[in-house]
Amino acid sequence: MTKTDEQWREELSPQEYAVLRESATERPFTGEYTDTETEGVYSCRACGAELFRSTTKFHSHCGWPSFYAPSKDDNVELIEDRSSGMVRTEVRCASCGSHLGHVFEGEGFDTPTDQRYCINSVSLKLQPTQ
Incomplete structure (x- = not known):
C-alpha cells in the first residue's frame, strides 16, 4: 500500500501520523490498550491489516501493549534500528510500512x-471478538 504523506496526514490524527509515519513513540502508560484484556484482533490503525491477537498479549509493565508473537510472522517487518544511540529491532x-x-x-x-x-497503542485498532 502506497500513499503520499498528504494522504496519510488527511487520514490520521497528528499523534497517529507522528508514530505511524515518523516513527515517534507515545508516552508510556498513556495508550488505550496498555492494560486492556479485551479478547480480539489488533490491526494496523493505518491500513487495517491484522497484526496481533489478544491470546499473545501479556502484561510486561513497560508502559505499552506487549505481545509475544505476531498473528503471522509475515504480518510484520523487522528492521534494524540504530537510532537513539542503541541497536534495536523496529517492528513495522x-x-x-507503518x-x-x-x-x-x-x-x-x-x-x-x-x-x-512493545507496540504503541496509537498504532493499533482492537476489533473485539463477538
Missing part, C-alpha cells in the same frame, strides 16, 4: 517465545 506493518514499535528478546518473560513486541 508489512502491509503499509511504524508499530520494537521487539526485544531475552528479557526473561515467561512466554513461549521470550520476545516482547
Whole structure:
C-alpha cells in the first residue's frame, strides 16, 4: 500500500501520523490498550491489516501493549534500528510500512517465545471478538 504523506496526514490524527509515519513513540502508560484484556484482533490503525491477537498479549509493565508473537510472522517487518544511540529491532506493518514499535528478546518473560513486541497503542485498532 502506497500513499503520499498528504494522504496519510488527511487520514490520521497528528499523534497517529507522528508514530505511524515518523516513527515517534507515545508516552508510556498513556495508550488505550496498555492494560486492556479485551479478547480480539489488533490491526494496523493505518491500513487495517491484522497484526496481533489478544491470546499473545501479556502484561510486561513497560508502559505499552506487549505481545509475544505476531498473528503471522509475515504480518510484520523487522528492521534494524540504530537510532537513539542503541541497536534495536523496529517492528513495522508489512502491509503499509507503518511504524508499530520494537521487539526485544531475552528479557526473561515467561512466554513461549521470550520476545516482547512493545507496540504503541496509537498504532493499533482492537476489533473485539463477538
